[in-house]
Each structure stands twice: as C-alpha cells, then as structure tokens.
Amino acid sequence: MKVSSVHLCITIISFIMIYSGFSKVINIYEFINNLYYYKHIPESLFLIIGYGIPIIEIFIGVAIWVPNVRSKIIIGYQLLIGSFMVLFIVHFGSFMPQGCGCFGSSQGETISFLTILRESLFFLPAWIYFFLVQSEKYRKHMLKI
Incomplete structure (x- = not known):
C-alpha cells in the first residue's frame, strides 16, 4: 500500500510540473x-x-523519477511552489487579466485567499511522500532493534 501511495505522490508531482512547464512553453510569449x-x-x-521556469518545471517533472535524487528534487519542487506562494501573498488583491500564469493563460482573476489556498494544495503530494518515506524508515529501524 505504501509503495503505491509513494508512486502516486511522485506521479502527481511529475504530472503537475510537466503539465505546468509545457503549458508555459506552448504559449511562452503569453x-x-x-x-x-x-x-x-x-x-x-x-x-x-x-x-527558466518552464525548463525547471519540466526538469523537476522528469528528474523526480530518478530514485537517488528524488528527495532533493521534491525539496526543489517545494521551494518552487513556496516561491509562487510568496509571489501571490505579495500581490494579494491584484487583478491578473490572464490568470496567475501557473498553467498558461486563463480567465482573469484577483489573487485572493482562495488563490493562495489552491496553490498551497500543491504542497500535499510532497508532504505525503515525505511522511510515507519517513514512516517506512522508522518502521525498518524499529524492526532492527
């Protein structure tokens, strides 16, 4: 169960990053x-x-599948999401005519608590991943004792 949950978290992060990166590349000038x-x-x-941002996003989406660097890539993912959160907080109340730009252009929106909450949900797969990995390490350590 935990292995499939870990793979689900990796898949979700990978999908988010690759989709976000390619949606920006398709309309790079927008x-x-x-x-x-x-x-x-x-x-x-x-x-x-x-x-740079689309390249980094696509890199994270692909590199997350490399087991030896996965934890570092997920930390990079969290830093990227965190920097977007800071940007939203700084621009709280601002109207964005083409949306926030996270997944390409969309309908205009005002950055609000809902925008920040929506963005914070992108942390969940990474947090769940680290929780599952750490609980598995703890379990293995306890079995050795």
Missing part, C-alpha cells in the same frame, strides 16, 4: 507577457524567468 502584472519582478528578468 507567459512572459503575464509576468508584467507581477509588479515586483524587474522587466530585465522577464526573459530569464519566462524561459
């Missing part, structure tokens, strides 16, 4: 244009962020 609405991002970084 994504870069969407960065304009995040007032605290300097325009000089738009191209770096616009091309």
